[in-house]
Amino acid sequence: MTDAETSRVSARWEQVSDAGTRRVGAREKVTGQARYGADHTPPGTAYAMPVVATVGKGRVTALDTAEATAVPGVLLVLSHLDHLGIAPAGYLMADGYAFQSLQPLLDDHVAYRGQPIALVVADTLVAATEAAARVRATYETEPFAVELDADGTETVLQEEALPLPFLADVVVGDADGAYERSPLRVDAVYEAGPQHQVPMELIGGVAEWRGDTLVVHEGSQSVGALRGGLARQLGIAPENVEVVAPYVGGAFGQKNSLQPHLAPLAVAARRLGRPVKLVLPRAHTFHAASFRPVSRHRVRLGADRSGRLLAAIHEVDQQASRHDLLPATYTEITSRLYDIRNFRGRQRHVRTDTQTPGYMRAPFEHPAAFALESAVDELACAAGRDPVELRLANDAVADPVTGKPFTSRHLAACLRRGAELFGWAGRSPDPGSMRAPDGAAVGWGVAAGAYPVMTVPVLARLRAGADGGVRVEVGGHEMGQGITTALVRAVAGDLGIGADRVRAVVGDTRVVPHHLTAGAWGTNSSLLAVHAALRELRERLKAPPEGPVDVAAAVRASGAEEVVAEAVTRGPGQPPAAIDRMRAGLVAPAGPDFPGHVAFSFIAHFAEVRVDPAAPRVRVSRVVSVADCGRVASPVTADAQVRGAVVWGIGAALSEHSEVDPRYGGFVNADLADYVIPVNADVGRIEVDFIGEPDFTLNPMGVKTLGEVALVGVAPAIANAVFHATGRRPRRLPIRVEDLL
Ligand code: MOS
Numbered sequence: 001m002t003d004a005e006t007s008r009v010s011a012r013w014e015q016v017s018d019a020g021t022r023r024v025g026a027r028e029k030v031t032g033q034a035r036y037g038a039d040h041t042p043p044g045t046a047y048a049m050p051v052v053a054t055v056g057k058g059r060v061t062a063l064d065t066a067e068a069t070a071v072p073g074v075l076l077v078l079s080h081l082d083h084l085g086i087a088p089a090g091y092l093m094a095d096g097y098a099f100q101s102l103q104p105l106l107d108d109h110v111a112y113r114g115q116p117i118a119l120v121v122a123d124t125l126v127a128a129t130e131a132a133a134r135v136r137a138t139y140e141t142e143p144f145a146v147e148l149d150a151d152g153t154e155t156v157l158q159e160e161a162l163p164l165p166f167l168a169d170v171v172v173g174d175a176d177g178a179y180e181r182s183p184l185r186v187d188a189v190y191e192a193g194p195q196h197q198v199p200m201e202l203i204g205g206v207a208e209w210r211g212d213t214l215v216v217h218e219g220s221q222s223v224g225a226l227r228g229g230l231a232r233q234l235g236i237a238p239e240n241v242e243v244v245a246p247y248v249g250g251a252f253g254q255k256n257s258l259q260p261h262l263a264p265l266a267v268a269a270r271r272l273g274r275p276v277k278l279v280l281p282r283a284h285t286f287h288a289a290s291f292r293p294v295s296r297h298r299v300r301l302g303a304d305r306s307g308r309l310l311a312a313i314h315e316v317d318q319q320a321s322r323h324d325l326l327p328a329t330y331t332e333i334t335s336r337l338y339d340i341r342n343f344r345g346r347q348r349h350v351r352t353d354t355q356t357p358g359y360m361r362a363p364f365e366h367p368a369a370f371a372l373e374s375a376v377d378e379l380a381c382a383a384g385r386d387p388v389e390l391r392l393a394n395d396a397v398a399d400p401v402t403g404k405p406f407t408s409r410h411l412a413a414c415l416r417r418g419a420e421l422f423g424w425a426g427r428s429p430d431p432g433s434m435r436a437p438d439g440a441a442v443g444w445g446v447a448a449g450a451y452p453v454m455t456v457p458v459l460a461r462l463r464a465g466a467d468g469g470v471r472v473e474v475g476g477h478e479m480g481q482g483i484t485t486a487l488v489r490a491v492a493g494d495l496g497i498g499a500d501r502v503r504a505v506v507g508d509t510r511v512v513p514h515h516l517t518a519g520a521w522g523t524n525s526s527l528l529a530v531h532a533a534l535r536e537l538r539e540r541l542k543a544p545p546e547g548p549v550d551v552a553a554a555v556r557a558s559g560a561e562e563v564v565a566e567a568v569t570r571g572p573g574q575p576p577a578a579i580d581r582m583r584a585g586l587v588a589p590a591g592p593d594f595p596g597h598v599a600f601s602f603i604a605h606f607a608e609v610r611v612d613p614a615a616p617r618v619r620v621s622r623v624v625s626v627a628d629c630g631r632v633a634s635p636v637t638a639d640a641q642v643r644g645a646v647v648w649g650i651g652a653a654l655s656e657h658s659e660v661d662p663r664y665g666g667f668v669n670a671d672l673a674d675y676v677i678p679v680n681a682d683v684g685r686i687e688v689d690f691i692g693e694p695d696f697t698l699n700p701m702g703v704k705t706l707g708e709v710a711l712v713g714v715a716p717a718i719a720n721a722v723f724h725a726t727g728r729r730p731r732r733l734p735i736r737v738e739d740l741l
Contacts, residue, residue, distance in 0.1 A: 056665025114287025182302025201249025290358025443725025482637020496548025649714020
C-alpha cells in the first residue's frame, strides 16, 4: 500500500459520523437488554455452588456430605471421591487452556486456601448455598507460604526455568560496569502488592448439553480456549463445544482462559440431564481465577551529571504458584522506555502456596513502570533537573535492545503535549513548596509508560445483504473496551454506509474461531482482518477498490441473497501455524519484535495530588494523560479506556491491595468492602488526549494498541506527585497513610 492509499484509508475512517457509533451496545447495556453469560436461564436450570478449602495447604482426609445432601432440593455433591473423569486442561502459557495447570476436584490435595474441594448442585441457588455450607471437610494440614520472604518459598530464575528466547534476561552492553562508573546513581527497591481484577461481571456461566453438544454461556476473553479446554478435559471433539459470550462485563485478564469450575459444571449438567448455572460469589473469585502477583523490583540507574542515563539494572522477584510460572516480561518495557545503552534485567519467580497468578491489565508493565519511573524521578531530583526535561533528554530514537527502528514512537510528543495541557511550566520544583488555598500540600508528578504492540491471527467474515446492511463476524470479544464500535466504524467508513447498517458479531464459537482478546491486541488484529475482508468484499461486489459502495444494488446485481467475504490475517512475520493455534483456542501473539522493527504504544501521565497536612491522606485532584496508540480507531471508547485506566491507577497507587495473612493463607479481604477500589469521590478531573499519528509501518489502518498502555505510568505519576507534595518517597504500592507519617 502506498502512502497516498493509506492516507485515504485514514481519511475515510475519519469521515464516519459519530451518530450511532459512539459506543455500540450502549443502549442495550443501560436499558438492561444486554444478556451476559449467567443471564441465560434455560428451562430446568439447576444451580451450583462450590465448597472451598479452609486451610492453607494439605489434604482432605474426610468429606462429610450427609447434612448437605439432606438439604431439600439438593441434587448432587461432586468431589474427588466421584472420579469425575476430567483430564487437565493444561496451563495457558504451556500450550494449554486454563489459568493454571491444577484442576481441583480430581484428588484430595489442597494446594491453597480457597481451592474448590466440592461442588454442590441443587434446584435453587438458595438450596445450593445452604448445602455448600453444610459440607464438612476434615484436613491434614501442611506448612505453607503466601509471602515473598516467608520460609518455605522456592526461588527460580526465569531464564533457567522457562528457556524461551523472549523470556531470557534482557542484557545490553555492560550495565554493571557502566553503573559503577556513573557519577549519579539511584539504587532503590520498589514493591507492588498483589491485586485482583474484580470485574463487575462475576465469574460464572451456564453449561447445557444439547444432545452431544455442550453449550456454555459464560463471559470470556477467549471463548476458543473454553472450547478447546473443555473438549480436552471432557474428551470430546472441539466441534461439540459451543461457547457464547456476546457481552462480557469486564475481564482485565481474569477471564482470559478456562477456569476450573467449568468442567465439573459440565459433568454435573451431563449427570443431571439439566443445564447447570454457577455464579461464583465475589469472595470465591479471589481464589477461583488469577490475580496480579506481588512483585519486588530493585532498580539501579546510573547517569552523567546532567541526568543522561548511562546504565540501568532492573531485578525483579515475582510471586508464582507451586504449580506454574507466569512468564514475566517486566524488563521488556523498562529496557525500552529510554535510550539506555547498558541494561541488565533479571527476572526471578518465588513459588508460594496460591492459585497461579496471571494477567491483570498491564500485568508486568504497571509495576515495572512504577519501579522505573519512580527511580527516574529520584534521578531527576539527584540531577537537579525537571523530570519532564530529564525524560525528554533520555528519549530513544531506535530500540536500544535490538537496534531496530520503532514502527512509531511519539513519547516525547506525549510528554510535551501533556505538560502543556497540565500547565507543568507553573510547577515549583521543591517538594512541599506548593499549597492549595485550604492549606493542603500540592504535588505534581509525571511518569511515562510503554506497552508492546502485539498482533494475533484473526478471521473476519463480512456478509453484505440485499437490504444494504453488512454483518461483520469477527473472532474477538467485547469486554466493554469498544472493539465492536471500532469494527462498525471501520466497515461503515470503508464502504461509505451508515453505521446503523453495520452489525458486529463477536464472542461466539458458532460463528467463527476466536483469538484470545488480551494484551490490548484485539482491536488492531481484528481491524487488520476486517480490512482484508473488505478488499475481498469489494471484489465480490464488483465495486471499485476505493470510495462509497451501494451495497444493496451491488448485492442485488450479484443475484444472490448475500455476498460473503472472508479473510484470515496474522501479525507481520508470523508463521501460518499461528493461525492453527488460534483455531485451536491457543495463545498466538506476534510482536513486539517484528522483522525489521519493534512496536510499542506510549503514554505520558501528569498527576496532581493534594495531601492533607494533618493526616497525610492523598487525593488525586487532577490527571492529564496523552497517549500514542497510533490512529484512534474509536474515539469515544478510546477516551473511556484511558479514563478507566486512570481510575485503575488511582486504585493501584492509593488503595487496592489483596491482603494475605501468613497464618491462614489465601486472600483475606476477598470482597468489595475490603478490597478498596476508587469511587467517584476519589477521582478528580481527568483530561485525555491522543497524538493520533497513524502507524502505517505496523498495519494499513495505522492502529497500535491502547487498553493496556493506558494504565502504565499512572501509579508512578501519582507516587511522584506524592513525593513532590510531601518530600516522602513512596516505594511500595499502594501508598498508605502510614508511609507518609
Ligand atoms: Mo489482558 S491483562 O492481557 O486481558
